[in-house]
Amino acid sequence: MHIVQVGMEYDVLKENNRIANSNYRLLKENGIRTIELMGSIGSGKTSLIIKLAERMRSKGLRVYAIAGDVTGDDDQRRMRGSGLEAISCNTGHECHLDANLVRKSLEKIDLDKYDVVFIENVGNLVCPADFPLGADYRAVVISTTEGDDMVRKHHDIFLHSDVAILNKMDIADAVGVDPEVIMSDYRKLTGGLKAMYGCSVKTEEGVDEIVSALGF
Numbered sequence: 001m002h003i004v005q006v007g008m009e010y011d012v013l014k015e016n017n018r019i020a021n022s023n024y025r026l027l028k029e030n031g032i033r034t035i036e037l038m039g040s041i042g043s044g045k046t047s048l049i050i051k052l053a054e055r056m057r058s059k060g061l062r063v064y065a066i067a068g069d070v071t072g073d074d075d076q077r078r079m080r081g082s083g084l085e086a087i088s089c090n091t092g093h094e095c096h097l098d099a100n101l102v103r104k105s106l107e108k109i110d111l112d113k114y115d116v117v118f119i120e121n122v123g124n125l126v127c128p129a130d131f132p133l134g135a136d137y138r139a140v141v142i143s144t145t146e147g148d149d150m151v152r153k154h155h156d157i158f159l160h161s162d163v164a165i166l167n168k169m170d171i172a173d174a175v176g177v178d179p180e181v182i183m184s185d186y187r188k189l190t191g192g193l194k195a196m197y198g199c200s201v202k203t204e205e206g207v208d209e210i211v212s213a214l215g216f
């Protein structure tokens with residue numbers, strides 16, 4: 001039984017990768033750069049997207065966001081409240097987005113009207129790693145409030161992403177976390193080949209650096 005399940009899982013992942021490649025091509029054909037944000041519940045993904053999008057829009061870029069959640073449209077409403085156009089993408093039960101769900105959202109968007117699309121994954125540091133969606137960049141957002149052992153506990157998500165962001169730097173002292181421990185674990189895990197950016201979405205410290213790091 002266990003072997004059968006492994007086989008099914010393999011097919012699911014293979015099919016997901018096929019659709020992710022097709023999403024990537026669709027987005028490229030429309031000249032869109034896409035950034036996926038993964039991270040725990042409460043790490044600050046939605047707030048960071050809002051801040052990054054504000055800066056991109058001030059540079060004249062047309063930005064759209066897909067807000068992934070199990071249920072509800074809270075994030076979409078927060079995004080729209082900031083002036084960022086957005087759509088909800090609800091998984092219903094699943095704890096991660098998959099390429100097919102993202103495809104259905106893309107089909108609802110007038111793609112030639114946008115330059116940048118953000119995809120906010122469901123709050124989860126485990127299975128999103130296995131389900132690429134077709135984005136140019138996969139970013140992981142963690143926060144100092146999650147403790148200093150996040151990199152040591154979640155190798156896969158950091159290895160399956162292009163860049164990592166450490167949010168809530170402004171309260172690191174208050175929660176007794178040394179950001180350098182997290183950064184050092186990340187350097188060891190990635191062999192120093194990928195960057196982790198510290199920021200505080202609340203004070204906006206470090207947000208401009210992330211915009212530049214993403215190539216905007």
Ligand code: MG
Nearest residue numbers: 045046075120
């Ligand atoms: Mg959110």
Ligand code: ZN
Nearest residue numbers: 094095096127
């Ligand atoms: Zn999942």
